[in-house]
Amino acid sequence: MKEIKVGVIGAGSIGKVHLQAYQAVPDVKVVAVTDIVEERAKQVSEMFGIPRYYTDYREMLEKEELTAVSICTPNYLHSPMTVDALNAGVNVLCEKPMAINAKEAQKMVDTAKATKKILMIALCWRFSDEARTIKEFIRQGYLGNIYYAKVGILRVSGIPGMGSWFTNKDKSGGGPLIDLAPHFLDLAMWFMDHPKPVSVKGYTYAKFGPFDKRRGGWGIPEPGGKFDVEDLGCAIVGLENGATIFVEMSWASNIEKDTSYCTLLGDKGGAEMMPPKVFTEMAGKYVEIIPKVEKVNTYVEEIKHFVKCIQEGTEPMPRGEEGVIDMQIIDAIYESARTGREVRF
Ligand SMILES: NC(=O)c1ccc[n+]([C@@H]2O[C@H](COP(=O)([O-])OP(=O)(O)OC[C@H]3O[C@@H](n4cnc5c(N)ncnc54)[C@H](O)[C@@H]3O)[C@@H](O)[C@H]2O)c1
Incomplete structure (x- = not known):
């Protein structure tokens, strides 16, 4: 080769x-x-x-x-x-x-x-065995029609590169919504076969960053640099097939510990990705299937x-076109948070 x-x-x-x-x-x-x-x-x-x-x-x-x-x-x-x-x-x-x-x-x-x-x-999350396994259960029909997805990445103390490009809106585009949502929002959209978004209602908050609190995570802090992004963002996204995605992303929050989740509800079954579990009915019973997954370098x-x-x-x-749809949703979350109104596509 x-x-x-x-x-x-x-x-x-x-x-x-x-x-x-x-x-x-x-x-x-x-x-x-x-x-x-x-x-x-x-x-x-x-x-x-x-x-x-x-x-x-x-x-x-x-x-x-x-x-x-x-x-x-x-x-x-x-x-x-x-x-x-x-x-x-x-x-x-x-x-x-x-x-x-x-x-x-x-x-x-x-x-x-x-x-x-x-x-x-x-x-990179698309290449995890966790995501691939759930996608395969979906492909094989175990979940049926997915009508609701809930995704979140919430950190206690994880503001990356305080004062650097990470926390400067002109250079980053935003805080955890643009930094973290591309991973799990993308997964939810992939699991649901990328339906078109039709509406978004979003909210953003900055409760720690403006006070130089809760540094952590990636990036190199730059003392004296600005923080003009959110440190928590959440949204409800309506999709053309009637399904809904709930998104919450945070770099800093008063919770017990860092948490990531991707929950999918379908009419035949449901799933969790972190770690992978599938819930459905079999032999007249409501069952929990726990697939064995490998740790791979994504x-x-x-x-x-x-x-x-x-x-x-x-x-x-992922294809670039799928990335554009994810970005349209993130733009709409920021727009909705800014105006206080729902954005309709
Ligand atoms: N996929 C993931 O898991 C993951 C994890 C971390 C970061 N990221 C993404 O990777 C990107 C970089 O993040 P990072 O944490 O490595 O940031 P970083 O600040 O550690 O590194 C960025 C590098 O780019 C360099 N740089 C800046 N302007 C440049 C220019 N004009 N030409 C050449 N180099 C330039 C900087 O000097 C720095 O070394 C971001 O978009 C971030 O969202 C992805």
Whole structure:
């Protein structure tokens, strides 16, 4: 198989995770890394034995003969960097959230179509055995029609990069809603086969961040930087098939412990994903099925899939179009929270 030459843009927390994952996949060589902080680019290139490093991604796109890039930079750079890479004839794996809003996300999809290059969004949870197992139970009809999904990621103390791009709305697009919802909102939409959203009523709160409380999680704090995003957001999303999704995402909250859940209710059965359980009727009894799942490295699985799509010329999962729908919902949650009104599509 022809070797795939990769460049990684952004050598921060998740950039290093991508680099590790690429090293675990055959027929791939990371030939260059870019970070705007030269010291970081140099250090990471040495750490992973990458031949060249850059501080300007456009220079990397120009000088290297790349097959693919991973985009691991702050959210506001996802769309412009993806568009530039696709236009340079390079396939793109872009970190979540796809962009800071649906309009920027749509530009990425349009460019991928025009250039006939692969655009995959790095929604690593799709590659977990937990999610794949639940999807298979759904495919085999155990849940029937899913009419209600409830998803949440709630942290006690997990505000990432306090004062950095993470907590600056212009650069992040928002707080936990845009940072965390892409993972589990995307799963709910995937489990339900991506029905069109028709209405959204959303709410946002900032109770800890503005007082520099509850730091934690990813990112590098920047003292003196601003916090103008929410630290909790929730919403009820109406879908064209009559189904509903309830979403709640928080970086900081007064709860017992960090919690993540994805609950699905169907007319034949229900399911929990964390850990996977299926509830249904069998032999006249209401039963709980507990599938055995493996712990997989979701980042390695995600990158293996991206590489396979490039090698075989197949469509990636998740597709950019699915990411745009997720972004439309997130935009509508913010709009509804701002106006106090329901958003109708
Ligand atoms: N899939 C996941 O599980 C997961 C986890 C964490 C972060 N993320 C996503 O990954 C992205 C990056 O997050 P992070 O935690 O790694 O942030 P980070 O701040 O640790 O790293 C971002 C890196 O990008 C670099 N950068 C900034 N501007 C640049 C530019 N113009 N050119 C090149 N490099 C530039 C920064 O110097 C930094 O090294 C975000 O979109 C985040 O939402 C995804």
